[in-house]
Amino acid sequence: MHAIDPKENEPMSAPSDTEPVRPADLLSPSTRPPTDSEGSGDPRVRALDPLPAPGEVLAEMPLGTARGDLVATSRREVRDVLTGEDDRLLVIVGPCSVHDPAAALEYATRLAAAARDLADDLVVVMRVYFEKPRTTVGWKGLINDPHLDGTHDVAHGLRLARQVLLGVLDAGVPAACEFLEPTSPQYIADAVTWGAIGARNAESQVHRQFASGLSMPVGFKNATDGDVQIAVDGCLTAAGEHTFFGTDTTGRAAAVRTTGNPDCHIILRGGRRGPNYHPHDVTTALRTARASGLHGSLTHGLVVDASHGNSGKDHERQAHVTRELAARLAAGEPGITGLMLESFLHAGAQKPGPLHTLTYGRSITDTCMDWTTTHHLLRTLAHAARQRRAAGRTSAPAPDSERRDDRDRVSLA
Ligand SMILES: O=C[C@H](O)[C@H](O)COP(=O)(O)O
Numbered sequence: 001m002h003a004i005d006p007k008e009n010e011p012m013s014a015p016s017d018t019e020p021v022r023p024a025d026l027l028s029p030s031t032r033p034p035t036d037s038e039g040s041g042d043p044r045v046r047a048l049d050p051l052p053a054p055g056e057v058l059a060e061m062p063l064g065t066a067r068g069d070l071v072a073t074s075r076r077e078v079r080d081v082l083t084g085e086d087d088r089l090l091v092i093v094g095p096c097s098v099h100d101p102a103a104a105l106e107y108a109t110r111l112a113a114a115a116r117d118l119a120d121d122l123v124v125v126m127r128v129y130f131e132k133p134r135t136t137v138g139w140k141g142l143i144n145d146p147h148l149d150g151t152h153d154v155a156h157g158l159r160l161a162r163q164v165l166l167g168v169l170d171a172g173v174p175a176a177c178e179f180l181e182p183t184s185p186q187y188i189a190d191a192v193t194w195g196a197i198g199a200r201n202a203e204s205q206v207h208r209q210f211a212s213g214l215s216m217p218v219g220f221k222n223a224t225d226g227d228v229q230i231a232v233d234g235c236l237t238a239a240g241e242h243t244f245f246g247t248d249t250t251g252r253a254a255a256v257r258t259t260g261n262p263d264c265h266i267i268l269r270g271g272r273r274g275p276n277y278h279p280h281d282v283t284t285a286l287r288t289a290r291a292s293g294l295h296g297s298l299t300h301g302l303v304v305d306a307s308h309g310n311s312g313k314d315h316e317r318q319a320h321v322t323r324e325l326a327a328r329l330a331a332g333e334p335g336i337t338g339l340m341l342e343s344f345l346h347a348g349a350q351k352p353g354p355l356h357t358l359t360y361g362r363s364i365t366d367t368c369m370d371w372t373t374t375h376h377l378l379r380t381l382a383h384a385a386r387q388r389r390a391a392g393r394t395s396a397p398a399p400d401s402e403r404r405d406d407r408d409r410v411s412l413a
């Protein structure tokens with residue numbers, strides 16, 4: 001990793017107590033670190049590396065008609081599941097992060113075949129996550145550091161991410177991404193069926209604003225401390241019109257004006273206080289959504305993430321949570337429209353490093369279930385969705401008056 005040279009951050013000789021501190025004292029030409037190449041004079045900016053304009057990258061790698069059709073159809077299917085028009089179960093499944101395009105594409109090929117087999121009961125979307133929000137520091141994903149070596153070749157990362165997404169679509173499976181940088185969607189979002197705003201960003205105005213302009217359904221996660229209200233507020237905010245800072249397709253600064261995104265929903269991912277995938281967590285979250293004045297897909301149901309805080313980032317526990325959720329769905333529990341699973345070719349996780357040092361097909365961020373386990377769980381979930389249908393039940397939540405579990409837990413924070 002490129003750490004900032006500590007010498008650049010050494011304190012300047014401090015002015016005496018009586019002298020007023022002026023910016024010029026701290027940044028006199030003799031003590032000031034070199035300016036960046038653009039001469040902006042921001043002492044903590046090491047460089048401003050130009051990036052290709054979004055329009056340039058899209059022209060190099062156009063989506064094309066066949067892939068565009070897959071994206072449009074799958075977005076509609078996901079929306080219909082979220083609103084209850086379609087009684088299948090949404091399953092967002094795949095690696096915690098993409099670090100090796102070849103392994104991601106092998107996974108996509110396997111998943112596409114499984115998804116085709118189970119299409120009567122499941123709408124399957126692959127996690128193709130290129131941007132990782134970190135608790136403190138760590139590898140921030142393929143876009144930020146595609147060579148996995150701290151060189152942060154973002155221009156290459158953007159192109160590589162788009163290439164991987166197009167390959168995933170060519171394999172026949174739609175893609176899900178978490179969006180982190182406010183302008184990254186412009187390079188890839190046309191190829192994405194479902195988007196996420198993660199637990200560390202769901203409260204961020206910047207993320208809520210750009211979600212309001214995304215053309216696909218977007219899930220907002222509860223906060224890392226378990227607070228679900230921030231996910232509800234995120235959906236509410238993103239549903240409205242916004243004007244915010246961004247760039248146009250040529251990369252020029254622009255005031256972006258959006259129409260609002262009505263296809264947002266909550267994702268329960270557990271938190272520091274423990275898991276939140278139990279029946280009372282689901283009913284409470286949906287009641288919170290309704291109490292906040294939301295309607296449509298948001299209040300019909302939600303997605304449960306079996307990983308992260310719901311499994312303590314333990315892939316064996318994640319499989320157990322998934323089986324538990326499948327049993328509840330099969331028994332007709334309402335309110336769950338989808339599940340999120342973290343899965344890769346091989347189980348577990350390894351420390352990040354340059355590609356040639358890594359075990360093929362194993363996560364370099366959170367632990368994942370292996371393919372065999374995943375495939376089995378997908379069949380279990382399809383069976384659960386079938387049972388739910390056969391019983392003539394839908395995933396629509398029962399009216400408040402019919403609910404026996406009345407514990408109110410609007411916010412876990
Ligand atoms: O999904 C991945 C991780 O949970 C998320 O990026 C945070 O990871 P960290 O706590 O290891 O930084």
Ligand SMILES: C=C(OP(=O)(O)O)C(=O)O
Pocket residue numbers: 096129132133178197198199200221269308
């Ligand atoms: C970072 C992720 O999740 P969360 O925001 O729930 O930690 C993720 O799904 O990759």
